[in-house]
Amino acid sequence: GENVEQHPSTLSVQEGDSAVIKCTYSDSASNYFPWYKQELGKRPQLIIDIRSNVGEKKDQRIAVTLNKTAKHFSLHITETQPEDSAVYFCAASRNDMRFGAGTRLTVKP
């Protein structure tokens, strides 16, 4: 089955700086790569996703890049704000979505 690895496990940045989280996947048949934000005690919330036929996607301060050849994808958050502090998960899917272990992002005011 698919195996998703995510780095780093924790990330601390100053407000206004950029944050980058990286993931790799093992199954070349995976074709859908979402990113989720999870706040304490809440369900995961989709923040951005990308399909395998697209190399990059941007939504305001958030962008995702995908390199299918290397089987890795990344989340970029620019101009970070304290409310961006949360745990972020990457995932990869064909029909069965598998998650990375998560990155705890802390944005210091």
Add this chain to the structure above:
Amino acid sequence: NAGVTQTPKFRILKIGQSMTLQCTQDMNHNYMYWYRQDPGMGLKLIYYSVGAGITDKGEVPNGYNVSRSTTEDFPLRLELAAPSQTSVYFCASTRDGVGYTFGSGTRLTVV
């Protein structure tokens, strides 16, 4: 639309007891999933279904069973509960494999 509804929200089980976690969606989604999330960890896929009458094992199926007799419902059965099954359980659904909708979760403690 209510989306994905999970019941109960909280449950305490004794070792060896059994229970069924309920999951219902009203979006006519074909695909449904069960995940568990241990404290401070990522989500692990337990079972999934691509349509009524079809189920498949995920990463951590041992100790669980599922059925999918209708498009709307995807119950998760725990037989002989063990402390290792203490976790938060999330149900999710999607129409065509993208844009998963998650339920609010069931927090299960086995003592």
